[in-house]
Structures are given as structure tokens and as C-alpha cells.
Amino acid sequence: MIELYYWPTPNGWKISILLEELGLPYTVHPVNITKGEQFAPEFLKISPNNRMPAIVDTQPKDGGAPISVFESGAIMQYLAEREGKFLPSDVRRRVAVNEWLFWQIGGLGPMAGQAHHFRNYAPETVQYGIDRYTNEVARLYGVMNRRLEGREYLADEYSIADMAAWPWVLPHKNQGQDLNDFPNLKAWFERVGARPAVQKGKALGEELREQNPITSEESRKILFGQK
Structure with missing residues (x-):
């Protein structure tokens, strides 16, 4: 099972689309970036750069302990290599x-x-x-x-x-x-x-964007005033 820490943004969609293309089961954990949830200590353990997306693979192929991955490119390479799809061996x-x-x-x-x-x-x-x-x-x-x-x-x-x-x-x-x-x-x-998987991955969490628009001064400070 893949635990997906996610918010519906272009970088988030990259991972939801890939998971849909791979047909992997996953559980979504919304990280509300408009409310500062990306700074929560438990999330920083997975994503020390306080950015989503991030994943935790609870059942890695080597049979060992769960593997957490942050940074969208690293996640995409990890998942593609895990499943042997969308990243050629040649x-x-x-x-x-x-x-x-x-x-x-x-x-x-x-x-x-x-x-x-x-x-x-x-x-x-x-x-x-x-x-x-x-x-x-x-x-x-x-x-x-x-x-x-x-x-x-x-x-x-x-x-x-x-x-x-x-x-x-x-x-x-x-x-x-x-x-x-x-x-x-x-x-x-x-x-x-x-592609159906792209459409499904893009649609993931649409309601979250609608319910949490970037309009308040507080949300802008959280998103654009980080130091």
C-alpha cells in the first residue's frame, strides 16, 4: 500500500496520475498547504523540505521496513522502478x-x-x-x-x-x-x-481546492511568506 501525502497542485497531480497509471492501491492523506499543515512535525519526518507530495511505501519490494520518499521526481522514479513501468531499462x-x-x-x-x-x-x-x-x-x-x-x-x-x-x-x-x-x-x-488515468489522477481532491481557495491573507502568508 502506498500512503500518499497530497494536495491538488501540479506536483501533487504528477504522483496521483502515476499511481493511477500503475494501478497501485493508495491511501490519500491531504496536506492542506493553505493552512500550514506542511509544517506539522509528523509530516516533516517524511518531507523535511516541508513540501508535498510525499509517499510512504508500507510494503516495499525488498520486504523490509516502510520506505518514505519526498520530492516529486524522486517519487516518480521510485514508483516506476518499483513496478518496472514508464521508465525503460534500456x-x-x-x-x-x-x-x-x-x-x-x-x-x-x-x-x-x-x-x-x-x-x-x-x-x-x-x-x-x-x-x-x-x-x-x-x-x-x-x-x-x-x-x-x-x-x-x-x-x-x-x-x-x-x-x-x-x-x-x-x-x-x-x-x-x-x-x-x-x-x-x-x-x-x-x-x-x-488518458483515463490522467483524468482520474487530475480529479483527485478537486473538492479540496474548491473548499480551500488561496484568497485569505493568512493563506497567502503561509504560502508566500515562508522563511
């Missing part, structure tokens, strides 16, 4: 998947997150920040668009790289992007989004 194909997985973790996610912040959550308009990150996301979308020319998926076969990138393209409008400007990316986005 060295060249595996390298391609890992390249695009880490590209998302180091580039697309952080830049898209900053664009989203300056465009939607900053208390005052900072045009330089808006332009800087909106333009960088456009550049990264362009990288994906070129990569996907003549390909259905980022590493040719559907993999954890696609599952990692898709949730960060989902809020493209909030990042100031029009997918019509990136036809190969748009086709990929629709192709991945049509």
Missing part, C-alpha cells in the same frame, strides 16, 4: 526519460510557478517579473514543441516524463500562454489528457 531510452523528467523539475515547473505567481498572486503588479517568467515559459513551451515534432511523447514512449510535464502545462492560461502557438505541444497535451 540505457538509452532511460536516459531520454530522465533528461525530460529533470528538465521539468529544474525548468518548466519552477518557471511556470513563478509566472503563475507574478501574474495571479503578487500583491502588486511587477511588470518585470511578469514579463521575465511569462517569456521564459514561452521559451520552454517552444522547447517542448520542437521536441514533439514527429513524436507522440517526450521520450518517444509514454513515460513518467510526460506525467511530470503535463500538469504544469494544464494551467497554461494562468501562465500567459496560448497552446495554439505550439501545435505539437497542444496535440501532446490533448493526447495525454485523454
